[in-house]
Amino acid sequence: MTFALLIEWLIKGFVLVLVLLGGFAYLTLYERKALARIQVRIGPNRAGPWGILQPIADAIKLIFKEELIPAKADKLLFILAPVVTLVPALVITAVVPWGSEIMMFGRVITLYIADINVGVLYIMSVASIAVYGVVLAGWSSNNKYAMMGGLRSSAQMISYEMSLGLAFISAIMLAGSMRMLDIVEAQRTLWFVLLQPVGTAIFLIATLAEVNRPPFDMPEAEQELTAGYHVEYSGMKFALLFMAEYDKMIAISAIGATLFFGGFRGPFVDTYPWLGPIYMLLKLVILLFGMIWVRATFPRIRYDRLMAFGWKVMLPLSLAIVFITAAGILLAEQVNPLLIWTVPALSLLAGVFTIAMIDRELRRKEYARA
Amino acid sequence: MGQQIFLSGVLMQTAWLYISLFLIIGIIVPVVPLLLSWLLAPKKPNPVKQSTYECGIETVGDSWVQFKAQYYIFALVFLIFDVETVFLFPWALAMDKLPLFVVLEGILFILILVAGLVYVWRKGMLEWV
Numbered sequence: 001m002t003f004a005l006l007i008e009w010l011i012k013g014f015v016l017v018l019v020l021l022g023g024f025a026y027l028t029l030y031e032r033k034a035l036a037r038i039q040v041r042i043g044p045n046r047a048g049p050w051g052i053l054q055p056i057a058d059a060i061k062l063i064f065k066e067e068l069i070p071a072k073a074d075k076l077l078f079i080l081a082p083v084v085t086l087v088p089a090l091v092i093t094a095v096v097p098w099g100s101e102i103m104m105f106g107r108v109i110t111l112y113i114a115d116i117n118v119g120v121l122y123i124m125s126v127a128s129i130a131v132y133g134v135v136l137a138g139w140s141s142n143n144k145y146a147m148m149g150g151l152r153s154s155a156q157m158i159s160y161e162m163s164l165g166l167a168f169i170s171a172i173m174l175a176g177s178m179r180m181l182d183i184v185e186a187q188r189t190l191w192f193v194l195l196q197p198v199g200t201a202i203f204l205i206a207t208l209a210e211v212n213r214p215p216f217d218m219p220e221a222e223q224e225l226t227a228g229y230h231v232e233y234s235g236m237k238f239a240l241l242f243m244a245e246y247d248k249m250i251a252i253s254a255i256g257a258t259l260f261f262g263g264f265r266g267p268f269v270d271t272y273p274w275l276g277p278i279y280m281l282l283k284l285v286i287l288l289f290g291m292i293w294v295r296a297t298f299p300r301i302r303y304d305r306l307m308a309f310g311w312k313v314m315l316p317l318s319l320a321i322v323f324i325t326a327a328g329i330l331l332a333e334q335v336n337p338l339l340i341w342t343v344p345a346l347s348l349l350a351g352v353f354t355i356a357m358i359d360r361e362l363r364r365k366e367y368a369r370a
Numbered sequence: 371m372g373q374q375i376f377l378s379g380v381l382m383q384t385a386w387l388y389i390s391l392f393l394i395i396g397i398i399v400p401v402v403p404l405l406l407s408w409l410l411a412p413k414k415p416n417p418v419k420q421s422t423y424e425c426g427i428e429t430v431g432d433s434w435v436q437f438k439a440q441y442y443i444f445a446l447v448f449l450i451f452d453v454e455t456v457f458l459f460p461w462a463l464a465m466d467k468l469p470l471f472v473v474l475e476g477i478l479f480i481l482i483l484v485a486g487l488v489y490v491w492r493k494g495m496l497e498w499v
Binding site: 009010013014016017021062063064065066067068069070071072079082083086087090091094095113114115116120121122124139142143144145147151154155158159161162165166169172173176177178226231232235236237239240243303304307308311312315316319322323326327329330333334 | 385386388389391392393395396397399400401403404406407408410411412413414415417419420421422423424425429434435437441444445447448451452455456458459462463465466470473476477480483484487491496497498
């Protein structure tokens with residue numbers, strides 16, 4: 001390892017972190033604008049043209065806000081919790097490839113932080129650390145609302161984590177590798193969303209629950225818990241928790257784009273490698289819009305139904321998806337490569353069957369009464 | 371061949387080194403704004419400000435209350451299923467290189483998982499009462 005390489009790493013790391021922070025700032029504006037348009041409003045438009053300076057104004061306000069630490073709180077953990085929440089949200093992006101390689105200043109620059117052969121496992125493990133931050137924030141506040149929010153959040157996140165892991169497994173099986181670059185390369189001709197549409201749907205729903213986005217925002221339910229686990233936080237510490245949530249959204253969308261939507265691949269990306277980040281950004285904006293759209297459309301679901309959905313619908317369905325994918329790959333290998341198309345066919349069948357079962361369940365008398 | 375494996379091993383180590391460097395950068399990011407606001411923000415605490423927030427009502431008793439046993443049960447079930455999911459990772463990775471019977475054994479493993487889920491379900495552990 002040379003000194004030049006170390007400098008290159010540092011610059012790349014800082015650039016990625018700055019991109020994520022800038023992305024967070026403008027994601028808040030994007031969300032507010034998109035929500036406003038969906039609700040036939042205009043949204044923030046005072047700070048700068050089209051309100052593009054709004055995130056900067058928010059940041060300055062939050063820095064100069066007085067920070068309150070409740071007298072009864074566990075001070076160390078109270079300060080530590082936002083840090084523990086934010087760090088995994090940033091570090092998880094280390095394995096996401098934003099492009100292949102570009103030439104810059106006479107050096108070959110790779111557009112990813114690290115290319116490790118257990119990329120997906122790394123994502124799984126770092127994503128589960130994020131639960132700690134939320135639980136610590138809820139517990140250390142010594143507040144009943146925060147405690148309830150933290151508990152709910154931990155139960156919800158671990159319930160949907162398994163479906164998320166099984167959705168990862170279906171992508172790994174199709175690619176035959178856990179390296180993110182190999183997974184992108186395996187989607188050269190065909191995106192995995194076409195081969196495994198139900199797996200993609202499970203991934204997208206489970207990630208909504210993982211990042212506590214509506215309609216799964218039980219930990220932050222304003223009407224019953226005022227703000228859930230971050231009710232006692234103010235000023236910059238609140239901003240850090242907020243930042244973690246939005247950076248998780250960005251990271252998880254980037255991972256979803258890489259695993260199921262072809263990653264940085266697109267037309268002409270082989271001849272012009274710098275198109276990679278642009279395609280990635282395009283896919284990110286579309287996936288993030290999906291998340292915002294869901295927030296604007298669906299009401300929050302009740303907590304018992306949330307858990308029931310996670311355990312009784314998502315988990316069996318994702319197990320079935322893994323089973324179907326394995327069987328399909330086996331058939332394609334042993335008999336005929338065209339038989340790989342049994343995977344999407346059978347998966348869609350399983351998906352339709354699941355929806356029919358939910359429909360039947362919801363039509364039963366006991367639910368009709370409630 | 372041997373040298374190739376050695377080289378890829380070294381590359382892997384530098385990749386992890388790079389991740390640890392990135393982790394340090396990641397830790398700096400939340401610490402700097404915290405310090406900044408500690409320097410710049412006004413600090414005028416008083417007992418009312420520092421009291422526990424409960425929409426204007428004074429908190430009765432301790433906040434670290436007993437919680438539903440259901441959370442504990444879900445955590446237990448999660449532990450089993452998560453470990454089993456992690457066991458599936460290496461199998462899924464080597465699917466195309468393994469002989470047929472090993473692949474079928476993996477599928478059998480998924481079926482055992484399903485049996486566990488059905489058992490838990492029938493026992494009513496998944497009901498949020």
